[in-house]
Amino acid sequence: MRIAFLGDASLTHVIRWVQFFKDEGHDVLLITFEEPLEAPFKIERLKGLIPTKLGGYISRLATTKELIKKFDPDVVNSIYAAGYGPLGALSTDKPLVVTCLGSDILVDYPSSLIHRLQVPFALKKARLITVDADLLTERIEQMGISRKKIIKTFFGIDDRLFHPLDDKEWPDRDPSPTIISTRKLFSIYDLDMLIDAVPLILSSKPNAKVVICGDGPERGRLENRAAAIGIEESIIFKGALTPEEIAGELQKADIYVSTSRSDSTSVSLLEAMACGIPPVVTDIEANREWIENGKNGILVPAGNAKELAMAIINLVNKKDLLDSMRRLNLSLVERKGLWQENMKLVEERIVSLAGQS
Template sequence: MADIAAYRVALITSSFAPHIGGVEEHVAQVARELTASGHVVEVWTVDRGVVPEHPFLAADGAEIAVRYLPTPLPARSLSAMVGFAWRWPSAWRAWRRAHRRLRPDVLHVHCFGPNGIYAEALHRQHRTPLIVTSHGETMGDDNGVYARSALLRARLRRAITSACAVTAPSRYVLNDLRSEYGLHTGIVVPNGVDLDVQSAQVPKTGDYFFAVGRLGHPKGFDLLIDAFARLGDEAARLIIGGDGPERGALQRQAEAAGVAERVSFTGRLSADQVDGYMRGARAVVVPSRSEAFGIVALEAWRAGAPLVMTSRGGAAEFVTDGEDGVLVDPTDVDALSEALAQVGNDPKLADRLRANGPARVRDFTWPAVVAQYLRLYDQLPTEPSR
């Protein structure tokens, strides 16, 4: 490869700002850490028709290039095929132009979707080394894209075969790739969290549970509302941060359950607002039906908040039940309600969780994440790309 002290890295993500979520946060933090270490980084992401108002900046204020690239894909209907044939040549030119301008040493795909299909095509044409990082997209998508798209499943299998390395934040995700997509090996690179976030002042709302994330079916906020309604604690409130397609349905669910006056929806929150709400919470709750990792768990630890965490996914690999979190299957709504009551009624347990979380979170920093990625970059083939 090129000078190992200064890699040229294309972080190729399925989504980026102004959209908010786990993969967007992960890629942003990795881009900043790589840039701070002297590497040349660009973010290439799927063009969804919207761009942020402000440029994406490194820690020192320098702008990091973000390229919003078209990703048309073929479909079965005649009109869709005609549309693809019309759009594909210009889209492919845009991707090749991005490659020519950056001349990357590595194409690092995050969350394999249409972005991954185009990245893998660049890899085949230019022999640029490819790394695939899955963020659980094969299991936790709101729209079940992988279940519906034979093309996406086939191209992920091909990319896994082509890639120099495949990573995921948990063994849970790697096991899915092994059983469904032909992965033979794989490396766990966990998520990180910014330990230096500033906590914002948030409204005083009494005694409350707090949950935050994209309001979609996989995140299980409907399960949490049911569990909260069964709690029978009239003094407690539930605050749900974030936005998404199920917000209206969740609000109607709270009304039907008779707890609408005690359930609040804040909409999107900044990182410092999330920290502010967590620091005042009786517990932070992650009720996901499936969770590849769970950055919210790290945020709760950072804030010193007791954590009630889904056992369905990768969290069981790093959360120790009863020590730094309470693990529960949220699809068992009675068990989830009991876990909420347990944290609220057992001061010794709550104090232990508050003490152990901040100690554990120091193991999950973005510099540590990037150090693992750099070790992979160091092992990539030295053959120059065309």
Template sequence: MRILYFSKDYTTHDYRFLSALARTEHHIGFLRLERGKQVLEKRSLPCEIEIIPWAGGKRSQRIIDIPNLLRSLKRVIKKFHPDIIQTGPIQRSAFLVALTGFEPLLTMSWGYDLLVDANRNRLWQWITSYTLKRSAVLVGDCETIRRRAVSFGMRPDRIITFPWGADINRYSPGDDGGLRKQLGWGDDVFVLLSTRSWEPIYGVVDLVKAFIFAAQKRPELRLLLLGGGSEDIEIHRLINSAGVGDKVKYAGLISQEELPRYYRAADIYVSASYSDGTSISLLEALATGLPAIVSDIPGNREWITPGQEGWLFSVGDPETLVNAIVYANDHRSQLLTMGRKARLLAEQRGNWEENFPKLFDAFTIAMND
């Protein structure tokens, strides 16, 4: 089977899907819609993947680019002659494919496309509905996405739901290789880990604000910030103004090879995201045996039972996050048991190797449409 994999950019998620597809007997072509300023994945594509040259993939997409991209995409389809196109997010690459009239179309929701983008305005609502109604099948990573897709006209029997999952062999409990000591922190401090991009949707500013207030109550708190993004200036300003810079470490963009050590060096994982389907970083934390404090949104509620694998706090409310952080710090004796439950949950429901083959159920539905 000839599969054209068409994504917005090139991310860690794309690498995982393409690497898994490369191990199959299928011929895979990769098409990239945009090339953002920030590098989202440093690993090269597997050599088995054919990178398709076309008009896109050189910069961020603009509305005025659509006619040229559409013509180029039609030429790609004619030349590559795919049996199926696997594409997402919905309102970007999947919409372009829908405009070509190609069938069968396997649309992949990236979470934010249905939870955030679909609500932007009436035009985005129409694009969402248009694309889904022309999709042979939709792949989503949680029940929240499934319900949203149905509300935009997607047939329930044409939706395949599975958590994309974590590599539970790579992300597992273990030694941090001395990382915590390298950071200058001992066992007497309590380390919070954030791995989310510094963009408004992920609430890292809320997390920083909560940490500042929590650290005033509990001086032993420390914050380990990974990543970066558009809120860089504001985050540094908040930390410097509050005088807690000595309690914060900025690690930047960490490679997938090194990332497990950072989970193991922390005492708890924290995410203040405003919107998520199934968060891969949350699953990585759970797989590493790290309890989590996460925002009380539908996607997170599918994974975290308060007091079992972690705690939930009111989204957009730093004060309730402060309370959750202080509580976790004051009840460290509970974390070992919670970590074991977190790991078990990841093994049972969040295993990438076991979940990925469900993508072929979607292929079967689409090809038999």
């Protein structure tokens, strides 16, 4: 089967999505505006500046149509409902799949009139819509789109890579409490909340350290802010890491933190859970789909650094609760969060579209 994908080739999630179909034996092509990550499949980069508005996507419509026509796919899959969604909808008469990543529905769609027009246009043209959280299904239904063509599947984790290690496997484990964040350094993830919590954590746990894995436009400002409040010795900014390196950092940590203000199902959260790291995350709808407060993690109000610090301090002191959370999360990820099993369901649905007009 031949599948043409449209999406941001600089994103790991996009490369991983396309790679799955390549590994399953499908003939794939990824069309993108962005500088691509290295990948073992064909990528066609559209020339010109990366578009920030719908007009920038539509201006490449003729080229996109030509590339799709030449490739002659059975199905076209736009990965992201805004921008790439309408581009795919206008570029082909072949069955269209739209893969929603969260921000396209939760952030972009309500942000402007043009987004409130383009996103439903793409979703209505789609034969199949994939989402990774119930709240995305609810928001899409509110646009007047039938639930029947929506399939929920979690991006999931590779359990060959993300799994817990015991002390025998990691003999140089640091005995001091280690708090880890693996979110990118973008404003929506609100790393200021974590930085503001650090002095409070250190007042109770002076040997604690915070490891921030990820890069982004906020990095310089966040590093300067940590230095300005005198906690730079307790925070390690690791920068961008490979999945293997992220797994290694998670396996050494004690508490996982996500301070995001908006999200769909977070792969970073699932990776931490799969490594046996109890999570303390913001009390937003997508996190509630995975975390039952006080049972398999802690939910704290978004933006509240004091609540975050207190939750971490209290959790570090409760070994029995930490062990219980670890067991519950390992079981939960095994049941719902495995990448290969989840993607097989998506593949079946996409294959069923081939040949439909």
